[in-house]
Amino acid sequence: MKLHEFQAKELFAKYSIPVQKGTVIENPQQLDGLSLHFPLVLKAQVLVGGRGKAGGIKLAKTPAEAKQHARAILGMQIKGETVKRLLVAEAAEIGAEYYLAFIVDRGAGRLVAIASAAGGIDIENVARTAPEKIAKVALDPFLGFQSFHARGLGGQIGLGGALLTDFVKIAAALYHLCTTEDAELVEINPLAVVGDRLLAIDAKVIIDDNAVFRHPDLPKNEELTELEQLARASGLSYVELDGEIAIIGNGAGLVMSTLDVVAHFGGRPANFLDVGGGATEENMAQAIDIVARKPGVRALFVNIFGGITRCDDIARGITASPPPVQMVVRLTGTNEEEGRKILQAAGIHAYLDPEEAAQRVVSLVRGR
Amino acid sequence: MSVLIDRHTRVLVQGITGYQGEFHTGRMLEFGSQVVAGVTPGKGGQRIHGVPVYHTVEEAVRETRANAACIFVPARGAKEAALEAISAHLDPVVIISEGMPVHDVLQVVEYARRSQVQVVGPNCPGVTSPGQCKIGIMPNHLFKPGPVGVVSRSGTLTYEIVAGLTSRGIGQTTAIGLGGDPVVGVSFTDALRMFQDDPQTKVVVLIGEIGGSAEEDAAAFVKDTMSKAVIGYIAGRTAPPGKRMGHAGAVITPSEGTAAAKIEALQRAGARVATLPGEVADLVRDVLGEVTQ
Structure with a gap:
């Protein structure tokens, strides 16, 4: 969850990082x-x-x-x-601009501290064009970020004297914020010299969505649309897209792949919706309700590969909450036979082959 | 042969008395896995599907000689469970739990690195070596023993592709679900290295998705080190940037993570990349030079 600058700066103030x-x-x-x-x-x-x-x-x-x-x-x-x-x-009378951040480095599996004397501009550009201007240190979570790390980084980006002392304090505070508030990224860009002090002119904080349960006081997530928030509250993973074929599946990888397959055959997905592992009848009914609410949806494609999720539960959810648009269902895996029977009784055919089903839903929307 | 787990693996299930732990312990036993112990603090002395439950991992290992862990403990307790398993030198430690805070995962992978223990996951479906052992939640009936190594960041997409292989008579040495989080233990590159060294594995299927650069790292390994054929599939070609597609790790950032970059890296490394999941089994069959009935 990305915070607004003013929310990030409120956190900065709480951790004694100087802001305007x-x-x-x-x-x-x-x-x-x-x-x-x-x-x-x-x-x-x-x-x-x-x-x-x-x-x-x-x-x-x-x-x-x-x-x-x-x-x-x-x-x-x-x-x-x-x-x-x-x-x-x-407004501050800004001198030199620096960059300071703590970022979870996925590849390294470590938290990394990054500092640069080329602040105020996009750090990705600096990394591409002048990598020598970036100082980095990968951190051991059991050792944490010590002042020798901060002194090392500060020295490498050319800081000395009172500014270095300031930098060491700010870096320590920013690390403390990052780990205490469960941030996956905290960034000050620029960290600027104002008078004889360093000041955080901008602030970026991204909180780890998985850790929100540890921070009940955090502001509400403003990145999500209304339907996305509704889905999250129901334990469903939903992302709005701009097409016309609503998609429901189980498992993030399978749903992403379903979007690709639909697009491959010329369709435009209206959303990503993962009902999750072990989805119940109620989850499935809610999922249908949510995807159908989005304006412009003309058909629904349900692609289920039952594992923990049982096909009969899915089928009951579908019959309990029939969508207001045409629907194509692909159903295979755990309790497939029961699932098919339930759908059949409601007059719904269940495909076995996902690609055949995807082609079918695309042709429905295209009116062929 | 197989990688990570085999017929000698003695599984300890952490969180065995929970709904998922109990259910999947039953499925693992049906598969033929030796599930020898369970751990739930405060519930020692019970039996789940005949498997004795202990208060601590240390006690369970002493009594049962368990040598691998499967963790179903909910996210907020998963870090401690994993540290306990690593501390007892169980290997591999497979973390099924979904939703672990990334700072917790950083501690787990660091401690595992230090202890030279392999952690699979978190947020993963587990590891399956058909005919030998299964740790995790992959459906039993999909698999059959054979020459293909499978490694993936996704659960159900793996089932889809494995089902395609099995239906064409092509079996698997081991299927590894790495997990859908931004930071996980065993990586694609680690898995490829294991499959490269496993004499029974003839072909490797790599199922990636958007987010991060683990597939690109794997491509570099394929190019530099692998002699075995790799067939790839990458999900998320149509995913928009900046949106998390279900998995915590499936997000395209300004600097990395697109499907196009991953597909290109794999192709440049000599891997064949399927456009549709249904094509993977055919590519594997072509490589194996087999003829279906």
Whole structure:
């Protein structure tokens, strides 16, 4: 779960990582009576990247200018995301810009600390064009991140004196935040020199979805659509896509593959929905209900390979919640015979071959 | 022959008294696995399907000489269960549990590395060596002994592809489900190395998906080291970037994880990559030079 910048900065403040003084507003009127010193920076709070280029970050020298920018940015669309909040902060006179992050390195199976003197720009670009400007250390979870790690990294990116002392403190705090809050990524870019101190100008935090149960106080996930949230609450894994054939299957790999097979035969999937291992009749009925609610869905393809999941449970779910659109079912595996009988009694044919079934659902939508 | 587990494997099930643990212990026994012990703290002294239950792994190992672990403990307790199994030097330690926090997984894989224990998973369907032993939840009837090694990040997609092999009369040495999380123990490369060294394995099927770069790493290994043929399939060609497709690890980031990059890497390494899951068995049959009836 990705946090908004202002949420990430609230965490930073909690862990004593210095950030600019600021506040969040939802309408321009809230600018009145803020006890912040001009100039101010107004930053669109969206989860997509590239907000600066899209005009979502503006500097205001006067209250009138701030109002004007706030009106322009609030409600703006940035890559399909509507701006609902603005972070208003005291603008800082920025010197050198650095980069600091802790990231779960999947390949290495370790948490990695990354620092660079080339801050303020996309670190992926730095990694590609000037890898020598990036300092890294892979961490042992039983040793943690010690101050010698931080001193080493800081030295490698050219920090010394009071700035290095600052960097060591901030890095230790950021590591503490990362492990305590179960983040899979924490990033400060830029970590800028302001006066004689380091300040976190931007903040990115992604919390591990699997660890949300340990953090009941975290803000709610805003990356999900309404239907995606509904699905999650029902224990279903659902992702909205922009096609017209709704897809339900069991197992993430099988469902991903089902989307590919449907696309291969010329269909456009409307969603990804994994009912999960051991799905019950109720799960299946809920799944059908959710995928059918999405506007533009013209057919449903159910692809089940029963393992822990029993075909008879799936069949009962289907008959309990018949979809409002045409449906093609492929059913095989555990309790296949019972499942087929239940569907047959309801007048539903169950395919055995997934590719044949995929072709059938595509032809239904194409009206052939 | 087989890899990771064989007829000498003596399985200890952690979380054996839970719904999944009890159910799958029954299926493992039906498969012919030697399930010799169960562990559920506080429930020692019970029997599940005739298998004695102990309070601790250490006690269970002392009494039963168990040498491998299968973990069904729910995510919030899975780290401790895995550390306990590794501490007792059970090998492999197969973690079926879904939803483990990644920082917990980092500790488990680090401790396993240090202890030279192989961890499979988490969030995986387990390991099956047909005719010898099964650890985990893969359906029993799909498998038959034969010359194909199977390694995958997905459960049901593996079943689909294994069923295709078996229906054409092509059996398997071992099928390994690596798990769908961003960080897992045994990797594609580790599995390929095991299959390369296993004399009975003639062909390897690698079933990957979007997210991370484990398939690309595996491709480099195929190119540099493998003499055996590899048939690939990658799920998620139509998955949009930035969305987690069911598995915690199945997400395309700006820097990595597309199906196209994985397919290209495998093809460049000399692997044949199927477009549809149904084509995998035919490619394997071609490589094995067998004729179906």
